[in-house]
Amino acid sequence: MSESSTIHRAGRPASRESRRLARSQRSAAKFGYIRRSIPAVELLHNEAAEIIEANAETILQEIGIEFRRDPESLRLWSAAGADVQGERVRIPRGLARQLLRTAPREFTLHARNPARNVQIGGNATVFAPVGGPPFVADLDGGRRYGTLHDLHNFIKLAQMAPAIHFSGGCMVEPMDIPEGKRHLDVQYAFFRYSDQGCEGTPETPGHAADAVRMAALVFGAEFVDSHCVLLGNINSNSPLTFDGRMLGALRAFAARNQGTLIVPAVLAGAMGPVTPAGCMAELLAETLAGMALTQLVRPGAPVIMGSFVGAISMRTGAPTFGTAEATQMIFATAQLARRLGVPVRSGGSLCSSKVPDAQAAYESAHTLLPTLLAGVNLVTHAAGWLEGGLVAGYEKFVMDIDQLAMMQALAGGMDVSARGQALDAIREVGPGGHFLGCAHTQENFETAFHQSNIADYSSYEQWSSEGRLTAEQRANAVWKRMLAEYEDPGLDPAVDESLLAFMRERRAVLTDTLDED
């Protein structure tokens, strides 16, 4: 017999009854951040993890890390006992790890709505949307440069999405605003249109400082100095290099007790070896150095170990995602971070595809599910990412948030309470019966399963009569509906005015280009 004949015989007859049940279902509310009930999956054997850790220390001690165009970082390292020659810093075995002992294992990232605070670390997992693309795309307008209007849209979508717990970084670059002043509009947009937590733009030390100043206007200066209200995403220039802008931003955030993400972007074969174990040693060395530096700036400053991993295509040199190698590195990063005792950022819904087709979905799923299972604490780029991060996709965004809601259900683990065991239902239905009408189903149908907003489960005939829409086409209607239903969380008019005044003041002194820092 085949399963398909079995399920199509058994599944359909009850459809009228289930439709009746479903009519009373409510739409999904906003979820809190995830506290995982399933174990963190570890694919590395202990010996493999130990080898990678030993190699990272060898890299730090023998090869060292370049800290470019930032004398203050060199001074801090020298004072801490590292061997500094020119911009090359060789860090004695074990020193970075020892410096990291002051970093918190877990911390609270505050939102302007305290109900949306999130925990970073431990068994918490937080989903955040795509950050950084210069382009947007949707089915109606195609691919085009992003604007401030697009950024507002994505902030609103993230605010509405049930399983987006944190607004992350700049979801799309507003290319209609000059680069030197853009950070003001970006930061304002996060504070104005969402009450979730957000990142601070870290493009230059000056921009980082502006982000912290704007946060102080929202949260109060005193609160900001003792609480983490922003995260700054600090990318190293792999292999084994940090540049001056990123180092200045790192110091600006850490000095004000704001969180930093130390994130090497390592594509195996380009910024790292073609073998994942080699990439992991390099990545661990870079993150150890960057994270330790935050503790030299301010012991106790919140810091997160990050990894952004993929591989290059050996055919074209282009970035690839969702491959076996990337999956291995996502699992390994989380495992190494746990061993180190720091929160971890990794994974997401990454893909290379230009459009939200099967390629995009395969690659995104093979990034996201490992991310969840690995126990990653902060999942950036979890929704909307297309084309190697060059594009924020409207349809992709709502497809991904559908998957995030499922990941959240998965993280909840299997319910083995009396309700979950359902022995009485099995007794009631008995051999050969059907469960749809039984008491247990009636009692639990509203919360039984996550209901996808995107997937189509209708019959072939019905699907055909409704126009044979693909997932992408159905998603087009979903994001429009979400924007139409967006609820403004409001912002205290006095705070709003102080932010706008600050922006006017800064615009008057900033140039249009990024040159100043």
Add this chain to the structure above:
Amino acid sequence: MSESSTIHRAGRPASRESRRLARSQRSAAKFGYIRRSIPAVELLHNEAAEIIEANAETILQEIGIEFRRDPESLRLWSAAGADVQGERVRIPRGLARQLLRTAPREFTLHARNPARNVQIGGNATVFAPVGGPPFVADLDGGRRYGTLHDLHNFIKLAQMAPAIHFSGGCMVEPMDIPEGKRHLDVQYAFFRYSDQGCEGTPETPGHAADAVRMAALVFGAEFVDSHCVLLGNINSNSPLTFDGRMLGALRAFAARNQGTLIVPAVLAGAMGPVTPAGCMAELLAETLAGMALTQLVRPGAPVIMGSFVGAISMRTGAPTFGTAEATQMIFATAQLARRLGVPVRSGGSLCSSKVPDAQAAYESAHTLLPTLLAGVNLVTHAAGWLEGGLVAGYEKFVMDIDQLAMMQALAGGMDVSARGQALDAIREVGPGGHFLGCAHTQENFETAFHQSNIADYSSYEQWSSEGRLTAEQRANAVWKRMLAEYEDPGLDPAVDESLLAFMRERRAVLTDTLDED
């Protein structure tokens, strides 16, 4: 900074060099079945597994299982000490588990080419294609009833696919052959066009016996009696029921020492409770009963615990796949089977989507990756499944086998040999360098990463100039190329003639309908 700006700066410049390297890359050869180097992932806590096991025993003892229209099964159960009333068999706590002690933990499934034998159980994982759909679909011809020609095509594709290790069951029903005689053409097609192992059609006891007789013509009668050369897929009628045809087929296979798969098809909310823990107890009870019966027929007969799991949509009653609940059940099935000491079949690349779009890919990936990580031994429906198993999709097939090859790479684990550690490469390249040209990359680029046949990694401009093809459109060319490159494994003419003679003989006595058994 954003990762996308980092990777697009770093990844591209080397593309000319990588293209040069890639020109000498060979196309993928056939892989052997998987011996996993990564641990089997277990999401259930011990206490949860124990609760489910205790509930399964309660179900067997208190509610019992119906063995319908098969007096011989009832006789066997009665003799074994079960409480048989009518067709209801109540199995005392622990009896089924005790009977299963004679079942092999691991066994060899023989192919007519011994190099393609596969191990079932232990740390082995074997991928097999979709089985059972009455329809096929491709981009050119749309959705239509399957024919014998389509079946031949899918057998050839499975023979060619690098990471399909076993041909599985009837990949598409040849609807142009009368149902009562179809099994002959199906079995012949497997033996004629592929030298991989395959299943035997189990629609009726008579068909099962014909499959074993045809296998005896290929392998020799004596060999067949002492070696497993066929698997029969035995579906229970969940909840808690086996029908006469399946029971007769089960006995026909087990009596001849051939393998059986005992597979409840449980969609939560229809054939099982809306809660996964309830479904798992029901599924464990059914599989325990079915597997124990094989040991009553012939102690030592190879048997596999199966699960085919999903949930119904609470909106329409239709089957859904790739949801959090299904993922939980795939992990739990494999964990329960390991605790029981039997091989396990589960998962696949299941989806509800009508077309190979993003929905299909999300759902398939969220089925396949858990299947691999869970340590499932035999993965049926791993390629080609669409529309809840009603359709075998040509494009979907080649998209899925691309994913299977990646799963195979993932199962190999992270290489931490000196080659994998790549410390010399990191020393050679140093801070700020690029890895593409280094010695380590030159030495390893051929085997470095699995190269997708489907994914497009080119730039947006290049992709646009090449017609903006989706993954589905690219896949259309791939299956056609595979069929054009198909290599006939050949079949001994004497064996071929004996099979054809047997078929002529049987066709003369069989009716066109399935009524006889």
